Amino acid sequence: QSAESITEPAPLNLAQQIAVSHGDGPILVIAGAGSGKTRTLVYRMAHLIERGVEPESVLLLTFTRRAAQEMLQRAGELTAGSCRRVMGGTFHATANILLRRYGHLLNLGPNFTIIDRGDAEGIINLLKSSLGMGGAGKRFPSKRVVMNLISGAVNKSSSIEQLVYEDHLHLTEFLNDFYTIADHYRQFKRDHGLLDYDDLLVYWKQLLVESENARVELSSRFQHILVDEYQDTNLLQAEIVRLLAYCHQNVMVVGDDAQSIYSFRGADFANIMRFPEQFPGTRIVKLEENYRSTEPILQLTNAIIANAEKKFTKTLFTEKVGGVRPQLAAAPNEAAEARFIVQEIQKHHQNGTPLTDIAVLFRSGFHSFKLEIELAAHGFDFEKRGGLRLTESAHIKDVLSFLRVIINPWDNLSWNRILLQLEKVGPKTVQKILNSVRQADNPLTALTAYRPAPTWRLQFEKLVDMLGRLHQPDLTPSDQYDLVMEYYSPIFEKIYYDDYPKRRRELEQIKALISGYGDLQSFIDDTALDPPEVGADAEGIRSEQRLTLSTIHSAKGLEWDTVFVMGLAEGRFPHQHATPGEQWEEERRLLYVATTRAKKELFLTYPKEMLGSDRQLLRASLTPFLREVSPGLYTNIDQVSARTPLQTGQYQQTTSQLRHPNVQSARITYQEGMRVTHAFFGHGRVVSIPGPRRIEILFDRHGSKILHLDYAKLEIL
Ligand code: ATP
Ligand code: MG
Numbered sequence: 001q002s003a004e005s006i007t008e009p010a011p012l013n014l015a016q017q018i019a020v021s022h023g024d025g026p027i028l029v030i031a032g033a034g035s036g037k038t039r040t041l042v043y044r045m046a047h048l049i050e051r052g053v054e055p056e057s058v059l060l061l062t063f064t065r066r067a068a069q070e071m072l073q074r075a076g077e078l079t080a081g082s083c084r085r086v087m088g089g090t091f092h093a094t095a096n097i098l099l100r101r102y103g104h105l106l107n108l109g110p111n112f113t114i115i116d117r118g119d120a121e122g123i124i125n126l127l128k129s130s131l132g133m134g135g136a137g138k139r140f141p142s143k144r145v146v147m148n149l150i151s152g153a154v155n156k157s158s159s160i161e162q163l164v165y166e167d168h169l170h171l172t173e174f175l176n177d178f179y180t181i182a183d184h185y186r187q188f189k190r191d192h193g194l195l196d197y198d199d200l201l202v203y204w205k206q207l208l209v210e211s212e213n214a215r216v217e218l219s220s221r222f223q224h225i226l227v228d229e230y231q232d233t234n235l236l237q238a239e240i241v242r243l244l245a246y247c248h249q250n251v252m253v254v255g256d257d258a259q260s261i262y263s264f265r266g267a268d269f270a271n272i273m274r275f276p277e278q279f280p281g282t283r284i285v286k287l288e289e290n291y292r293s294t295e296p297i298l299q300l301t302n303a304i305i306a307n308a309e310k311k312f313t314k315t316l317f318t319e320k321v322g323g324v325r326p327q328l329a330a331a332p333n334e335a336a337e338a339r340f341i342v343q344e345i346q347k348h349h350q351n352g353t354p355l356t357d358i359a360v361l362f363r364s365g366f367h368s369f370k371l372e373i374e375l376a377a378h379g380f381d382f383e384k385r386g387g388l389r390l391t392e393s394a395h396i397k398d399v400l401s402f403l404r405v406i407i408n409p410w411d412n413l414s415w416n417r418i419l420l421q422l423e424k425v426g427p428k429t430v431q432k433i434l435n436s437v438r439q440a441d442n443p444l445t446a447l448t449a450y451r452p453a454p455t456w457r458l459q460f461e462k463l464v465d466m467l468g469r470l471h472q473p474d475l476t477p478s479d480q481y482d483l484v485m486e487y488y489s490p491i492f493e494k495i496y497y498d499d500y501p502k503r504r505r506e507l508e509q510i511k512a513l514i515s516g517y518g519d520l521q522s523f524i525d526d527t528a529l530d531p532p533e534v535g536a537d538a539e540g541i542r543s544e545q546r547l548t549l550s551t552i553h554s555a556k557g558l559e560w561d562t563v564f565v566m567g568l569a570e571g572r573f574p575h576q577h578a579t580p581g582e583q584w585e586e587e588r589r590l591l592y593v594a595t596t597r598a599k600k601e602l603f604l605t606y607p608k609e610m611l612g613s614d615r616q617l618l619r620a621s622l623t624p625f626l627r628e629v630s631p632g633l634y635t636n637i638d639q640v641s642a643r644t645p646l647q648t649g650q651y652q653q654t655t656s657q658l659r660h661p662n663v664q665s666a667r668i669t670y671q672e673g674m675r676v677t678h679a680f681f682g683h684g685r686v687v688s689i690p691g692p693r694r695i696e697i698l699f700d701r702h703g704s705k706i707l708h709l710d711y712a713k714l715e716i717l
Helices: 014-020 037-050 065-078 091-106 117-130 143-155 160-167 169-192 197-210 212-221 235-244 270-278 295-306 334-350 365-377 394-407 412-420 427-437 443-448 454-470 477-495 497-514 520-529 582-595 655-659
Strands: 027-031 058-062 087-090 113-115 194-196 224-227 251-255 283-287 327-331 358-362 382-385 547-551 560-565 598-607 609-611 617-619 635-637 675-678 682-688 694-699 703-708 714-716
Touching (some): 027 270, 037 058, 037 065, 037 224, 058 065, 065 087, 091 197, 091 520, 113 117, 113 520, 117 143, 117 194, 117 412, 143 160, 143 169, 143 197, 143 235, 160 169, 169 194, 169 412, 194 197, 197 235, 235 251, 295 582, 334 358, 334 598, 334 609, 365 382, 365 547, 394 412, 394 477, 394 497, 427 443, 443 454, 454 477, 477 497, 497 520, 675 694
Parallel strands (some): 027 251, 058 087, 224 251, 327 635, 382 547
Antiparallel strands (some): 675 714, 682 694, 694 703
16 A cells, blocks of 8 residues: 655655745646655655654644545654644544644534434435425425535535536526525524534634634644645635635645545536635645656556546656556456456465455445455455445444434534434434433433433433433443443344344444544544444454555555556446536546556456446446557457356347436537548547437447547538
């Protein structure tokens, strides 16, 4: 993985040195993958501290907590340990720390609870029914769509109205309802001390804008701000950086616009272009040497990104000449694809490659299920990144609710969960109970005085008793967890009778986690900000013996000797629902991020048939992003065999036939088989419609080309 060796003879090239030893003032490092941006930040941090800057006055902002920890550790090795006092983490985690301290300036108590996306959607559901929306035959949009709009408006610095007009024209009739729900959602959070992820950024910015004191204090406390992966920040984050640097302008951001993969969450890679405008006098440094990958890998990755509609001006070269060309394997089906990957891993392992130097990357968490089974069957341990989160399951949320109300007794979302577990208690009764404690100074004490109905008195008393004991002084988080489980276990076994053993293993994972914490607040914050993944560290396997499975999004910034990118079939890559233009382009950048993780060997695989969303078998072809590059840039592996070959008759339609029966230019509808002529390539025949606004033509003299209908000048013959 991102193993940075600091014993190398030439740790920095000239451009990197310039960036590292830059004096004060804003600096932007914009460069392609593997060019040493992160390394430059690490050395910069070490350099600042050696220059006499106090570690406490450096703020490092990264995309994951893990990345920050690794960077701090590496910088620490360069500076004999004093980096431990640098504050480093994600934007959200930093917001959390600062808001607990300065939130009172915004009338925000220090005991707020951070809610995740699932909690937020839960609130939307509660509000939907309490406001009577969606009843009586009116098909109200799902909580997911409503939340996307509310969150999208925040992250894209836009409005619900604008988003509805842009992407959901058919929902305009609900516009007023969306605003009503959004208002109530805001009020609900305020009443109950809840902050969603977006609020963390919104309040942080608000704090810096509204409180001159806070702005000056924070800006003087953090004398130097360093930001990695700047291409994936949104407007709010860019504003926060600008305000934080208010007193000194000492900001270094590094990023690569060609690797921007979070625009679906409101990230805006134009931020990186706007940085010099935001900070006049910015020094711009470009890094052009790639130190990660061998030349054949770099040639392919450069070719993938060269086809992007927006041209990225960075050029990358490597001195790592020689090495194997990337290998492309078409497997007959998904099972065969998984088998092929495991066989290759086996070969590598036998030849002495440590498993930690191998990673398999895919688009979405569920794409690796077959592979996981195959790996387990062969006795390989793996660590999965970007998979299912522990806190997404109901039983984990249940347990966390008890712990959350200890800290924030106004958290009605959690009370709701807790009270609904009581037998014979439905949403109406829960509402009654919660209304009765609403005015109380301490809802917990008020609850004790509530008079339950005889049918559920016994259980209610048990609950109140347990909550009381949770408040005894001197309990560790782990003791508190045990108390909760004493109460919750019997309920849990009843509710989840079918699969409680599996769920219990997940609870044990929580138990193992919580025992590492000295205070409950940090545990609750961390589970919200950096949710543990299912299976992570559960079996106590040392991580040196594991290979990595990861979604591409979670592999950002990392590197391995041998990388497999799987599922490179059209329909999966780009994603079936990617719309023309920017979404399609983001998919291309995603493939660029995936392939640029490889140092020495890159395997690209896809199944020739796969299960579609409606559980039909679909014939699949190679992703257009790879069909577009010269086949000379990779080697085809042919001997991938299926154990149980399928009859061709079993195929349904091809994915392209299903999704794009035809495609239209301004006037003309193109269909497969049609003869066309192109100004430069001459005569040809339409062979497929690989994507929105795309057309694949087999030219009589120039071979197969994929063209964009908005640009290609075609005529029908
Ligand atoms: P990404 O865009 O994927 O985040 P990056 O630009 O941040 O990549 P790094 O991860 O910092 O690149 O560096 C890539 C690899 O190149 C690392 O293994 C790093 O140690 C190595 N490297 C960077 N600069 C040098 C150098 N000057 N000499 C030798 N190795 C280097
Ligand atoms: Mg990096």
